[in-house]
Amino acid sequence: MSSTIVSGMRPTGRLHLGHYHGVLKNWVRLQDTHECYYFVADWHALTTHYENPEGTGGFSWDLLAEWLAAGIDPDRSVLFIQSWVSQHAELALLLGMMTPLSWLERVPSFKDQQEQLRERDLATYGFLGYPLLMTADILLYGAEQVPVGADQVAHLEISRELARRFNSFYGRSPADAARLEAVLAQLGKRMTGAYGKLQQRFQEKGDLLALEEAQVLLGRVAGLDAETRELLLAHLAGKGRSILREPEALLADAARMPGLDGRKMSKSYGNTIGLREPPENVRKKLLTMPTDPARSGRNDPGNPEKCPVWPFHQVYSGPETRAWVMEGCSTAGIGCVDCKNTLADLVLEDQAPIRERAEYWAGQPEKLREIAWEGARRARQKAEETMEQVRSAIGLDAAAAQKP
């Protein structure tokens, strides 16, 4: 089976072209090769926007509509809203029990954001716990890979450390020990003998080959399911069973879209173009972009490498148009208005179908709700499977709480 991907976005505003080219297009591509879980991180939005949460709910629906418009396919991927799947909160709570405070306090964004967003009080328990909730988001689905931006790598490092810590504490629960004993008793004398010898070779002599041989040996035993085989292998290696998988960051490729002023495209810099911004606005914003300062007059030659318009051409224009810009700019053969109008045509052409689909979805709240509902159902199913293992590993037997 293909491997699992999990990623989320906080519903704190409308998406812009930076999100589209830097994140969403990658999400869309991953659907071809992976089992993808994409969710609206509304609880995460509350960690910074708890004082005025009214935006969060509305933006959640905007975000879903925009994802669908960009090509996220609800038949192939699981799309859901975080707060609809309560297992995220439960796992975050349990992880909190075993998370050293120092791990959270040393996450760079904890201090950075407090300094950058001075108008907000971020000295809260929820904000400190941001990486824990994110860890729960990921571990619940056993994600191998998590597509994120470079700013999230420190959070993912905590996720990996927490998975490891959990496994080392709880990977050898009493239930596991009892099961091991039962399985070993069933294996038969010859098999148990061979298993014991390999265990000795590995644990006493550090013989790595013994692990491989054990894999082959256990592979030959009929009727062993994958989980039991893993339990036996882990026991042989003197380790606990791996209950929570350590995820890896899948860094979005650096083909990111800079903003109108050449800095990173970001709402806080006021240099964005909205994914579904009206065409007149888009053209106006592009036409008033700053250019290479050397081209102060129509007849002064310029250098696209020094112009914020050029990275847009690199995203939107084909090789011919780019050659036309390079040549025309450096010889003053074309003016900046020609250059920008050509770009605007291409941006608008690319945006048109997205804008159309986003408007369609925005007008279909019932259908959106159905998609979110179905996504939450599928997410809960998978998340609950993980939680059952987690609870039983910790010794919290919630199943026993059912009425007999």
Ligand code: TRP
């Ligand atoms: N912290 C992420 C961001 O701000 C959003 C997020 C929340 C996330 N949970 C996640 C991303 C789990 C990946 C996986 O961009």
Ligand code: SF4
């Ligand atoms: Fe920039 Fe285009 Fe003007 Fe050259 S012609 S300075 S690339 S806007």
